[in-house]
Amino acid sequence: MLRLKTDPMKRHQVTIIDIAKELNLSKSTVSRALTGHPSVNAVTRQAVLELAEKLDYQRNMLAISLITKKTNTIGIIVPEFYSSFFPNVIMGAQEVAGKAGYNTVICQCNESYETEVANTKVMLANQVDGILVSITKETRNFDHLKIFHRKGIPIVFFNRVCDEMDVPKVIVDDYDGAYRAVNYLLEKGRKRIAHLAGPSSLKISEKRLSGYKAALKRNNIELDEDLIISYDLSMDKVKIYVNHLLNLERPPDAIFAVNDPTAIEAIQVIKKRGLRVPEDIAVVGFSNDYASGLIEPSLTTVSQPVKEIGQTAAQLLIEQISRDVSDWKTIIRVLKTELIIRKSS
């Protein structure tokens, strides 16, 4: 529970009153000078500004926000900080938000639904003007997010979106990316391509899986359900699944992983077993994380325009914020992916 008692020592904050007294002015005049209101004597303004500077006066945004009902703050909720993906998206979003005069408060959920719910409450209590969110792998119920919608606080999804809410979303063409990746493997002569898929609760998993299936079908390869493993993205399980695949009577000659961390982990396991990548088994990932270009062999992967995802999402959110609820758009912005061919395939 939250503690509330006022600080015993009361740090002294410099307030408008302080500078009003000092300069023998009314609070309103000082306030006007500080906010750049035109109707205030140039000399007075100058004096106020100088004193403010000298005293390290900082406007109390809490008080201002209380009045204006605007905090100029947007919240960003991401499921994890494990890979470089989300930090980079955040950088893109912060860039756009910052330029538009918005602050950002960031919450990371450790892939936990509970934490996500708690984080939304925090955002609400702190009166953010809008939120950007990518859900956790556990999130199946969206009531905590629908509240925002109901309260008229704009929300924009990115990457891991919520299907049942009619709000703007920024995604990449996961289906197409997966399709092209698998298609490439087939062109290179691979016959048995396994897929380490993500949890079906995430739309991106589903789309990447469809792309995978479509590519097989297009190339007249029969789908072998044994080669598809859906897992919950906990890295420690990758080892088990990859070993399982390699132990099959007819093991795969390629693995298409739902994301880069999975692919990277898979490569480690394969190498540890003394098999060669890509000679014995090719590996392709999804996202083009920072580490992908560094591992040996370097990872072939479907690159996402990470920064652009963040920028676009922030852009859409800011547009919504200045719009009336009744006027909200439910744009879905689909960004393009690119197949980065490296040595692992």
Place this chain on the structure above:
Amino acid sequence: MLRLKTDPMKRHQVTIIDIAKELNLSKSTVSRALTGHPSVNAVTRQAVLELAEKLDYQRNMLAISLITKKTNTIGIIVPEFYSSFFPNVIMGAQEVAGKAGYNTVICQCNESYETEVANTKVMLANQVDGILVSITKETRNFDHLKIFHRKGIPIVFFNRVCDEMDVPKVIVDDYDGAYRAVNYLLEKGRKRIAHLAGPSSLKISEKRLSGYKAALKRNNIELDEDLIISYDLSMDKVKIYVNHLLNLERPPDAIFAVNDPTAIEAIQVIKKRGLRVPEDIAVVGFSNDYASGLIEPSLTTVSQPVKEIGQTAAQLLIEQISRDVSDWKTIIRVLKTELIIRKSS
């Protein structure tokens, strides 16, 4: 400049008054029920709580903070999000802060001093209860941080600390880490060890450099200034410096880099030139970033207890917050490093 006009459409916020009216109670009673004050009829409380839940009532932290002069928010300012280091420190800090009931607002500075100054203003305006900071490579003037001290807002440095401020700091033993790393290289028979150092404005650069020098001295190796290159940590320059080193008349047989990204980049350059790591030239980094274990050859590096740094820093900060200014401690917590020996040396 900041825009202030009140939203034209005024989203309706559920307030204590709403539920007071509905239940025919006074605001104070409702408030008490909501805050778990004991002196309130169980039935009344129940009714209030239920209605609040039903209406998605959220206490307006802005208003509360305005009164209590406490936002239960701590700010974290980091120089970059490039490597996995800072995101991980943040996770550690958030864990501790969250448990203690604190929110976190995170600012990333892109290694820009200007941005850092702007970010501190944001923190101030939003009345954070304290800040955790690691400075940018450009930061030489600390006035923007001293303001916090003067205002009685606790500040704790970590990793990249400010020497001229008497506040708590969380660091690792950079000197010792560097010493052991270089010593190890010497034990392995390396004779000419180069050092890609960081900018001298950062204490960590200086300490790691001292450790490097000390190890050489202890082993009676003459210091060759040509083998020490200080640079500003902009990754694109690594290539130039490494090539420069390799082109020397008597090139080094090992490189000790100030951090992992630098070491990783160095390895790439070396490999591209057709040289072998570690046979022709060994490489050692500092930090044990996520990518270090993945590259080929895997990187020998000095590991820092990343999460613990964040946890300790948050811990210290929270202690300060509840203390009176006059009672602030200036503890410097030095955490241990560990030499992780991998294949690059």
Place this chain on the structure above:
DNA sequence: CTGTTAGCGCCTTCAT
């Protein structure tokens, strides 16, 4: 146990 009052720091009418 509950209601009343004052005020956190600031901005915004309305006056002058």
Place this chain on the structure above:
DNA sequence: ATGAAGGCGCTAACAG
């Protein structure tokens, strides 16, 4: 060009 008064949503003394 400046002052005075009211109120944002809430809590913290006071009263009953």
